Amino acid sequence: MPPLDKRHCFSVHCPSRLLFDQIADKWSMMVLTVLDPGPARFNEIKRNLQGVTQKALTQCLRRLERNGLILRRVIPTSPVGVEYEITPLGRSLQGPFKALYIWTLQNLAEVDRARAEFDTRNGGGGSAAAKAA
Amino acid sequence: MPPLDKRHCFSVHCPSRLLFDQIADKWSMMVLTVLDPGPARFNEIKRNLQGVTQKALTQCLRRLERNGLILRRVIPTSPVGVEYEITPLGRSLQGPFKALYIWTLQNLAEVDRARAEFDTRNGGGGSAAAKAA
DNA sequence: CCGTATCCGATCCGATACTG
């Protein structure tokens, strides 16, 4: 794999641009993390993702399934059961995700400092809208 | 750094949850990549991010600045100039971002295959809405 | 040149209700 070009230019049709949006969202990262130890049922996943709505989780799982990152298996029991499981492709994404997750943990403090300083410099004599961003 | 827990639970107040949303968006990744070789002016960045609007880029740069990932320096020339530069904190994020970028390049083909198969299984006899997701 | 302000359509998102 080649290193990133100097002053890399991202064309509109750059494939990674489109893919990045699909896979790099908050819920997807969390779902892949929760499924890491093994398959899990819908509500089991939901319980581990505090605050996610049924709709958001369903959409997220569909997208993950469509992109080949997880597998959906229906268990024909009396009330229907569904199990979700990571695919090998999904596992290959855990490394990059974990790197990002660890970065957030390691640098959270410094980011907070930077934010406080920024808000003092700017929001100090102005609107509080800056913090809302 | 500890390994991720088994069946990791993401509480609502998990700091990495909030931070992830802020830093893992498409434009931020591209800006950090474009700034990698060295500082750049506003329109210089804009030219390298085909399709970004002035508003979106401004918002993105502000957020990056607020989070301490880039530095904004005003050059007092006749028409005002502004230079953006990566901070050490920003540089530390390039590694994780690059890992994700490389993943998209390496697995784009397989994701496309998975999508095609999914759309055949589902959208085959139904709505075309699935592809729009 | 580098923004901010405003408007407006598209989209997301949660809450709710309903089904096999």
Next chain:
DNA sequence: CAGTATCGGATCGGATACGG
């Protein structure tokens, strides 16, 4: 249990106009 359907509010994002 695991969804789908629908609706209204919030938010995003582009286009345009204007200011330092």
